[in-house]
Amino acid sequence: MLPKGMATFLPEAAVHKRHIEETVLSVFLSWGYREVIPPIFEYLDVITVGMGEDLIEKGYKFVDRGNGRMMLLRPDVTPQIARIAAMLMADVPKPLRLCYRANVFRHEEEHAGRARELFQIGGELIGLGGPEADAEVIAVAIEALQKIGLKEFKIAMGQVEFFRGLMNGIGLSADLQKQIHAAVIRKDRSRLTQILNRANMPENKSRQITAVLSLFGQEEVIEQAWSLNTFSACRSALTRLREVFRILLSSGWKDHLLIDLSEVRGFDYYTGIIFEVFAKDLGVPLGRGGRYDSLIGKFGAPCPSTGFAFDAEQLQWAWQKSVGVVPENAVDILVHDTQRDMIRLFRLTRTLRGKGYRVIQHVEKMNADEAMSRAKMAGAKQLFFLLNGEKAVLIDCRTGKQQSGKIPVLLSKLT
């Protein structure tokens, strides 16, 4: 009945989703990020300027009936933020700190079992090219994960400029770079060896390239990489990575940090430090991000930038597995009027809401037991059972304790 991969959040799941969203957003706000809300679809030709082929391919497209132009349901939010920064906020002094909560849409084959509607919560730090900016976005991510209550998570930091510097330094053809890149993405050592052999790569260069696959671990990985070659682009890439790593180390986050120089995904898009967030027992990253200094220029206002986004649903999984769930707590009091006296009922529940209670009002024909079971089902803590005149019974749904009396008196006995 529902398209595959499209979710409906029933009340309990919705409460969890909102809890995660608001927690992460509050951390962004505490760092001075400001929320923006971009539209769900845009003209294909405008917004795809900054998108990779695969993302455009996965996007849902349709024709605008007004003028026949092609529309794209956003498969990613960052290009929209880039457009906003370059075109709508060009006059606002940089740096800009912007955040968002937004769903994105990606066509996935049905058998892949992947969601087609993803809920992202992310932020972009626009206008800063320095290591403090790279460190800031990772720090925001870590603080958000901590605020949610996650304990066992890892930030795997990469640096695409190291790999780029290596390939350019060795002087590989564009075609060969492409083949090598594809093999490294898949961490496919035998495929990589095959490519290098076929290209008659000298052994020392082959070793330099193949070694990338092993550049995964703690801080010592940076020194391993340093000793691999002397290309200046690689050196500056590693210097940057070391700076950022040390800032984060000094915040006491050693156990959360990993280096992974073999991670080279998004190579055409990213231009510096990248990172992915992993939680224990979850194969899919909770989020990812990195530096993308050439995106905003495509919208006419070149500007360095870095950012990341969480996948809210993955965050929710990780949270439910490790932290547990918040109870929905939908209702405090169910008020049942046995006399169907609407005027009295509406007035009373209004008074109660004014005191901050969440109240359900109820006039169906039922006795106290039935009303009690209804109150319990609704999750109410108390049942206010209105009788003739001013008489009523106040029942505690957990203990069953009853108090009878006049309504105004019972009002003062609400817990």
Place this chain on the structure above:
Amino acid sequence: MLPKGMATFLPEAAVHKRHIEETVLSVFLSWGYREVIPPIFEYLDVITVGMGEDLIEKGYKFVDRGNGRMMLLRPDVTPQIARIAAMLMADVPKPLRLCYRANVFRHEEEHAGRARELFQIGGELIGLGGPEADAEVIAVAIEALQKIGLKEFKIAMGQVEFFRGLMNGIGLSADLQKQIHAAVIRKDRSRLTQILNRANMPENKSRQITAVLSLFGQEEVIEQAWSLNTFSACRSALTRLREVFRILLSSGWKDHLLIDLSEVRGFDYYTGIIFEVFAKDLGVPLGRGGRYDSLIGKFGAPCPSTGFAFDAEQLQWAWQKSVGVVPENAVDILVHDTQRDMIRLFRLTRTLRGKGYRVIQHVEKMNADEAMSRAKMAGAKQLFFLLNGEKAVLIDCRTGKQQSGKIPVLLSKLT
């Protein structure tokens, strides 16, 4: 660059939008409504079961690449809630109180200047057919408007069953009913007279029909309508309207209530009391709703229901015009490190965020005056200007008052 009618919310507007959303939602929650989050698109054939032709016509459609089925970007949320109630929550005892905040998409001609992405905040009370339910949803709407801070708003209550009862009572053909309905919707008296004349309608019947156009005003309208005919369907319709009106009157909302029996929009969909919310000086309703007892049955589980939705953008307009705006208050403190000592800076801002401050950190090369103007632009109340060693200056951005000292000492002087 942007499709017409599609909005981008920049930070200030986003703050306002979230404020409105959260305020309205908090009122729904205080009445025991639970949020659900339906997907943005669904299979056309599934979800249009409960939609009028015009809405389907306005919907954005595209083909699912997986199986070639037609998808519809939701032009309305209520049919989705009906689907959820009938199919996913069929086992949950009624009544169900569900609410949502969701965007809907409707194609509008470019020259019409209307939004194509509408932001709705609404709720449905499912499983109750009585007047207490009709009154409840209107009461929720009124309390939400009051909580937002609006003072001058009107709820125009109609009752489609009165008009239906009249047309059936007189015994008009389906075709004639359609013509008359169209003229009444447009409140087009001369067109209506023309139709009735051409149909050779006896004068007393003509008068009964034409009189509907004047059934607009305070409570006395109900009595005027009562005297117009004796059809029993009309009598029960008016009895219901009177009951609901009186419940709302008793809550002290007389000044907000109007009766409008000439309002017959959504005639195929609504089955009882309907209402529209108007604010002073705004031509477009802030919201509308009503009873729709036959919708949920189309998804297989017949069930009476009533509900309404606000148009969040119209609410925002009304609120900005009459209440003013909440300041964004994005930042409390801007911390500027003249020494670019990242480790010190990250530690200090983390301490500040831990105390609940919103903090922007800053390492660009600039003097105190420049940092000050940057702090003001960011809306910060204080500038924390870090110097050599442990020295720093704390500056109040409003008064310009400066305090020099060691960082730990200044920390205790933050306002």
